[in-house]
Amino acid sequence: MPPLPPSTSTFSAADHPWIDVRTGYQYDQVGLRALFLNAHRIDDLALAHPPAASALLRIAVAITARITGLDDPELTASRWNALRRSRLAEGRFDPDAVHAYFDQYNFDAFHPIQPWLQDPALRDQCDHPTGINAFVPGRPAGNNLAWFSPHGHHSAEPVPTAEALQILLIHHYYGRSGTGTPRTLDGVTSKKQTSGPLRSSVSFHPLGRTLHETFLAGVPAFTGDDQPPGVDACPWEETTPPSPQATGRAVTWPGRQLTGLSRHAILLVPGHDGTTVTDAYITWATQQPKPHTTDPYLAYRIILERKNVARRRTLHRADASRAWWRELETLLLAPDEQGAHRRPAIFDTLNDLPEPVRRSLRIRVHGFDQDGKVIDRQWYTAITPPLLNWTQEHDPVKAQRIAECCREAEHIAQRLASVAKQAWDVATHSRTTQPPWAHRALTRYWPKAEKVFWRLLQEPDTTACTAFADAAAAALREITEAARIRHTSAARAIAHAVRDLYRRPTPPQKAA
Numbered sequence: 105m106p107p108l109p110p111s112t113s114t115f116s117a118a119d120h121p122w123i124d125v126r127t128g129y130q131y132d133q134v135g136l137r138a139l140f141l142n143a144h145r146i147d148d149l150a151l152a153h154p155p156a157a158s159a160l161l162r163i164a165v166a167i168t169a170r171i172t173g174l175d176d177p178e179l180t181a182s183r184w185n186a187l188r189r190s191r192l193a194e195g196r197f198d199p200d201a202v203h204a205y206f207d208q209y210n211f212d213a214f215h216p217i218q219p220w221l222q223d224p225a226l227r228d229q230c231d232h233p234t235g236i237n238a239f240v241p242g243r244p245a246g247n248n249l250a251w252f253s254p255h256g257h258h259s260a261e262p263v264p265t266a267e268a269l270q271i272l273l274i275h276h277y278y279g280r281s282g283t284g285t286p287r288t289l290d291g292v293t294s295k296k297q298t299s300g301p302l303r304s305s306v307s308f309h310p311l312g313r314t315l316h317e318t319f320l321a322g323v324p325a326f327t328g329d330d331q332p333p334g335v336d337a338c339p340w341e342e343t344t345p346p347s348p349q350a351t352g353r354a355v356t357w358p359g360r361q362l363t364g365l366s367r368h369a370i371l372l373v374p375g376h377d378g379t380t381v382t383d384a385y386i387t388w389a390t391q392q393p394k395p396h397t398t399d400p401y402l403a404y405r406i407i408l409e410r411k412n413v414a415r416r417r418t419l420h421r422a423d424a425s426r427a428w429w430r431e432l433e434t435l436l437l438a439p440d441e442q443g444a445h446r447r448p449a450i451f452d453t454l455n456d457l458p459e460p461v462r463r464s465l466r467i468r469v470h471g472f473d474q475d476g477k478v479i480d481r482q483w484y485t486a487i488t489p490p491l492l493n494w495t496q497e498h499d500p501v502k503a504q505r506i507a508e509c510c511r512e513a514e515h516i517a518q519r520l521a522s523v524a525k526q527a528w529d530v531a532t533h534s535r536t537t538q539p540p541w542a543h544r545a546l547t548r549y550w551p552k553a554e555k556v557f558w559r560l561l562q563e564p565d566t567t568a569c570t571a572f573a574d575a576a577a578a579a580l581r582e583i584t585e586a587a588r589i590r591h592t593s594a595a596r597a598i599a600h601a602v603r604d605l606y607r608r609p610t611p612p613q614k615a616a
Contacts, residue, residue, distance in 0.1 A: 113378030115265045117220045118211035122266035123160065125315070126150040133266060137206045139164065140171065143315035144196040148468075151270055153241070154485040158307045158470035159273035161322060162362040162401070166338055168319040169358045171201040177331040177357065184325060185456040192320050192458060209340050213269060214374045221272060223345045226287070226371040226385040233373060234285045236260045239384040240271060241480060262380035268372055275386060276366040277302040280478045287369070287387040289348060297388035299476060301365040306422040306471035307401040308435065308448045311487060313464055321465060324400035325453045326357050338363045345369075348390045355397040365395065400449040403434045417446070422471035424482040427554055433510035435467070436503045438496040455497050462492050502561075509560050509568050513553045516572040516605070520545055523601035524580060531587065531594040541584060548579035569608070577602045 115122075121133035125146045134142065151157040169175035172191045174184065213220045237243040237260050263271070281299035310321035336356035339345070346353065348369070355361050366389055373383035398404065403420040420434070434445040439452070454462060467488040473481040496503040521542045528539035552575035560568055580601060587594040 113214045113374040113376070115213045115269075115374070115378045116211050117213055117269060118206045120266075122269045124150040124152065136164075136167070136211065137202060139315070140167065140197050140202045140319075141199055143319060146315045147313070148311065148315065148318070153270055153274060154470040154483045155274045155278045155302070155472045156270040157485070158302070158309070158401075158472075159277040160270075161307075161309050161318075161468075161470075162277075163273075163338075164315075164319050165322045165324075166359050166362045167205065168197075169323050171197060171205050172320070172323075174320075174323050175336070175358055177326045177328070179326075181325065185453075188320055188323065188456075189458055192317065192461060196316055211340060213265065213272075213372060214378055218340075218344075219371065220340055221276060221366075222371045223369040223389070224371060225345070226369055226387065229287050229289055230285050230385050230387060231288075232285070233371075233383040234386040236263060236381065236383050239263075239268075239275070239381075239386060241274065260383075262375055262382045265372075265374065265379055265381055268381035268384075272370060272372065275368050275370055276300060278472050278474065279303070279366075279368040279386075280480075281367075282477050284368075285385060285387040294388065294391065296391070298367045298394065300367055301394075302399070302402075302472070304421050304472065304474040304476060305399075305402055305419050306431075306469060307399075308403065308431075308450070309401055309468040309470065310450060310454060311466040311468040312461060317461055317465075321454065321457060321461065322401075322450060323453075324358060324361075324450055327449070328357060331356055336360055339366075346390075348388070350390070350392070353395075355395050361397065361400075365397070367394070398449065403431065403448055404446040406444050406446065420445070422473045422484075424471065424473040424484050427550060428469045428486045428488060429554060429557060430510060430513065431469075432491070432494075433507040436491070436495045436506055451495070454492055455495070464490055465492050466490055505561065505564060509557050509572075512568040512572050513557060516569065516576050517546060517549060517553070519573075519605055520549055520576040520580065523604045526604075527580075527584075527594075527597040527601040530600075531591065531597040541580070544583040545576070545580045548583055549576050552579055570606070573605045576605050580605075 117135060118137045119135045121135055121138075123134050123136070123139055125132055125134055125139070125148070127145060127147050131150055134146075139146070149157050149160065151160065172187070174188060174191070176184075179187065210218050211220050212218075213222070215224075217224060240263055277300050279297075279300035280303075281297055283295050284297040286293050286295040310318060312318040312321050335354070336359045338359040341359065346364075353360070355365070369385075369387050369389040371385040372381045373385075374380065375382050398417065404417045405420055407418055420431075435447050435451065437445075437447065439446060454465065457465065469486040469488070470483075471485070472483045475481075493499060494502045494506060524542040524545045525539045528541045529535050553572055556571045556575050560566055560571055580598060581588075584594060584598050588598055589595075
């Protein structure tokens with residue numbers, strides 16, 4: 105198949121509406137320029153896909169740093185905080201700075217030479233496009249069965265360009281690994297691609313009263329030792345796309361750190377008037393190893409590779425079945441080199457915000473439950489209440505109480521799964537790795553545990569382990585009520601299981 109010719113259609117990500125926003129009960133669509141010009145009037149983003157919103161927040165924060173001067177690595181920590189406070193006090197982004205930035209760069213999604221966040225070389229380096237159904241999440245592609253979608257190989261409906269740009273962001277940040285569309289470069293053809301930088305992750309973004317506050321609160325501080333001036337660039341700020349064979353590119357702050365780590369090369373094929381996308385190329389952008397870096401909006405778990413020798417950071421993976429309050433211990437406790445978790449680095453800068461902003465600041469949670477390769481399970485989002493006053497720096501007693509309750513809730517959950525499995529084995533005289541009582545009991549337990557958690561924060565003298573054990577016992581009794589009525593062995597096994605829920609492990613004896 106010959107390569108498709110360059111498009112003559114236009115769609116500016118800066119000036120055409122494609123970003124869903126909310127102000128009160130009013131919903132609208134804006135481009136990037138209007139997003140910043142009116143950020144002080146807009147309450148929040150309203151994108152239908154949480155991973156697209158998480159990606160867009162990173163792009164918006166990088167642009168915020170550019171138009172406010174917060175991207176200067178020469179600023180000391182105190183001067184940087186003072187500048188951010190002054191930008192917040194101004195109440196809006198400077199219109200002249202906004203116009204100057206968006207007039208300087210190309211944001212046309214269908215530009216023949218430099219399409220926004222795309223690689224035009226794919227027209228020549230790929231024999232054929234990947235297909236619009238493979239591009240759009242949820243549509244069946246290839247030989248996949250169309251269980252819940254009317255789309256199929258012979259019904260590849262175009263996508264509105266506004267929606268396609270949001271999907272473009274999902275592929276750049278959360279894209280799959282494995283086999284992609286073959287790409288030929290310098291005579292060598294490969295179809296091996298690696299996963300996006302945020303795949304299977306859950307992000308925690310500061311959420312202000314307006315987007316103006318949200319963007320400024322979300323700017324991460326420079327934590328490196330040195331960064332040469334002028335080397336940091338977002339993809340649309342570079343004159344040519346980075347070479348797929350380039351090696352050793354530094355993860356500079358903030359542009360490349362937030363917007364320049366994509367592992368996928370994409371090119372959209374527009375309809376005749378630019379309002380729709382009819383096809384897309386999706387393939388690998390680089391074969392180089394992933395850079396060693398951390399994202400400021402992700403929590404990390406520390407794993408010892410070898411005892412007392414080396415430590416490796418791994419992502420706190422997204423789990424659609426896991427309620428956000430279970431992460432509060434990680435979010436509220438200050439960094440501890442001896443601890444197993446690290447809260448998102450952005451939390452380290454929030455205590456320096458002006459008091460009215462800090463007290464009202466909430467956290468937006470965006471998660472995408474995926475495996476490490478190709479399976480997309482579910483995306484989700486949540487908003488916390490204002491919780492920065494509970495951090496260890498501001499209220500160590502409350503932070504420790506929250507941490508204690510989180511730990512006890514998790515401990516009792518583990519006990520519940522164990523005793524429910526033992527009860528099933530005894531009552532049915534059979535052993536299975538996935539006993540139904542354990543799964544059903546945990547499903548019933550966690551909503552009860554959430555109510556107990558918030559009650560315990562108001563009752564500091566109540567013993568957390570007993571309160572969560574009560575919730576676990578109630579959950580276990582509820583899901584086994586029929587079995588206990590019909591079978592004496594089941595009733596006896598559940599009675600022993602409930603008793604074991606309240607039994608605390610005996611501490612190890614010290615050697616004499």
